[in-house]
Amino acid sequence: xxxxxxxxxxxxxxxxxxxxxxxxxxxxxxxxxxxxxxxxxxxxxxxxxxxxxxxxxxxxxxxxxxxxxxxxxxxxxxxxxxxxxxxxxxxxxxxxxxxxxxxxxxxxxxxxxxxxxxxxxxxxxxxxxxxxxxxxxxxxxxxxxxxxxxxxxxxxxxxxxxxxxxxxxxxxxxxxxx
Numbered sequence: 163x164x165x166x167x168x169x170x171x172x173x174x175x176x177x178x179x180x181x182x183x184x185x186x187x188x189x190x191x192x193x194x195x196x197x198x199x200x201x202x203x204x205x206x207x208x209x210x211x212x213x214x215x216x217x218x219x220x221x222x223x224x225x226x227x228x229x230x231x232x233x234x235x236x237x238x239x240x241x242x243x244x245x246x247x248x249x250x251x252x253x254x255x256x257x258x259x260x261x262x263x264x265x266x267x268x269x270x271x272x273x274x275x276x277x278x279x280x281x282x283x284x285x286x287x288x289x290x291x292x293x294x295x296x297x298x299x300x301x302x303x304x305x306x307x308x309x310x311x312x313x314x315x316x317x318x319x320x321x322x323x324x325x326x327x328x329x330x331x332x333x334x335x336x337x338x339x340x
Contacts, residue, residue: 165200279304
């Protein structure tokens with residue numbers, strides 16, 4: 163399976179132990195990394211960045227210069243968190259419950275997890291089709307792929323070196339605060 167990762171173009175597409183402490187996020191606390199966060203669509207990867215940087219104004223996109231990576235994450239079975247949808251997609255107040263669930267899954271031997279994207283509003287990960295011009299694809303929810311630990315076994319390709327998302331994506335982002 164190919165997944166997508168947004169990254170600062172100066173750095174690799176995955177976290178490693180030696181490059182400094184990875185800050186905590188939804189599925190891990192400070193000191194529990196590295197943990198790799200990827201998305202099942204390019205829009206999902208861009209939405210993660212926009213959400214965490216709180217970029218809402220199309221004019222702010224002019225200054226965005228990020229790499230977008232396509233990463234072969236293989237076909238290993240990933241766990242599904244046993245949490246309510248509101249917790250999976252909630253604000254930073256939902257992080258402790260998500261982190262506890264990730265600890266449970268890691269201790270059970272799971273290499274990672276797959277959950278509904280917190281960065282995309284429901285139904286907005288459908289992509290595009292060409293049918294008498296460009297048309298929205300069918301509605302579907304985006305997915306986040308979380309892999310525990312360093313992953314030197316994964317191969318990635320830089321799809322975009324220094325790019326930015328289309329401003330239409332801003333309407334699909336589920337921001338941390340409103």
